[in-house]
Amino acid sequence: MYAQMVKSEATQDDPEKLAAFQARIDRGEKIEPKDWMPEGYRKTLIRQIGQHAHSEIVGQLPEGNWITRAPTLERKAILLAKVQDEAGHGLYLYCAAETLGVSRDELTEMLLDGRMKYSSIFNYPTLNWADIGAVGWLVDGAAIMNQVPLQRTSFGPYSRAMIRVCKEESFHQRQGYDAIRKMAEGTPEQKKMAQDALNRLWFPSLMMFGPSDKDSVHSEQSMAWKIKMNTNDELRQKFVDQTVPQIEFLGLELPDPGIKWNEERGHYDYTDPDWSEFFDVIKGNGPCNTDRLAARNNAWKDGAWVRDGLLAHAQKKAARKHAAE
């Protein structure tokens, strides 16, 4: 997902306190920043929310790539609004992480030097306008699958951030579907581009949910703590089931010959993505990893004089006010 393969941190707290904490979660109570919490819960959440926030921020890059080249002024305004939302989502999430005792600068530095990850999906390029439609439709669609249940997560600030995010996310998916539908219903060349975007982004989108449950050994503790609400395979299946009719409506070919309705299961069967590709992208070898990290590092470096200048100005103003009093 936007947070993939977040390993639950081990916890060495007083068993009695741990049991009382778990009981609170089981009763559906929200944990707030000042409440007692196991160290493992705190650390795992910092990793998870931080990774989620980084994904929102890095996720602006593949779409920002097409703002100046949008086909119409209206599409440009829409894409700009969407990318602006992503920045906002990143900020909601960073603030939620900061309530756990990590600073914004620490989180940023961990992203920039590779100690923290962002979603594998953003290491794929957006080659043309059809990709922008496909990203909104598939990538935001996959994100919604994960974010909707996270509105009920046990950590209060994370849950409230997710509620805000989900309210805004429907626009993202709809604008993407609307854009790709225009192309699927357009000239044969446009339809071909839509098909090509779907084919290229399908498996990377399925990878967003993380490795298959049989290889995902870290989720049990996170599920008990209600910071992970569903297994990877559950969400992936839900995504496939929801998306297949949307593909059919567009009149596009299914991107995977393995997609078939399974009457017995009541779900679509599908082919698993190539997990060796996924692990390779996570390791830093995707098509755009180097570009993405370089762009974030440059933004941080090039923005330093603005951050420092504004702070110096604020300090000068405060000193003047103080002197006048």
Add this chain to the structure above:
Amino acid sequence: MKNEWPLWEIFIRGQHGMSHRHVGSLHAPDAEMAIKNARDVYTRRNEGVSIWVVEANHIAASSPGDKGPLYEPSESKVYRHPTFFDIPEEVGAM
């Protein structure tokens, strides 16, 4: 009036999981007393599970007169609302 206690803005979390909401203000000599007073003034009928107090002069607020420049620009950006996009019923909820 020289020794008047400062004004504090009071925020109460009504029930677990919700955000703190502004409920009103009161005077108190310091933060600790402000919380105690807020408990007496604003939570006598179980209205809250958590209290935040902020000294009023630490709150920066937009002025009502800026309503136009602040909020009117978003009126023309109707595409920020999901209903702007026509999604056929056959494709399901989106």
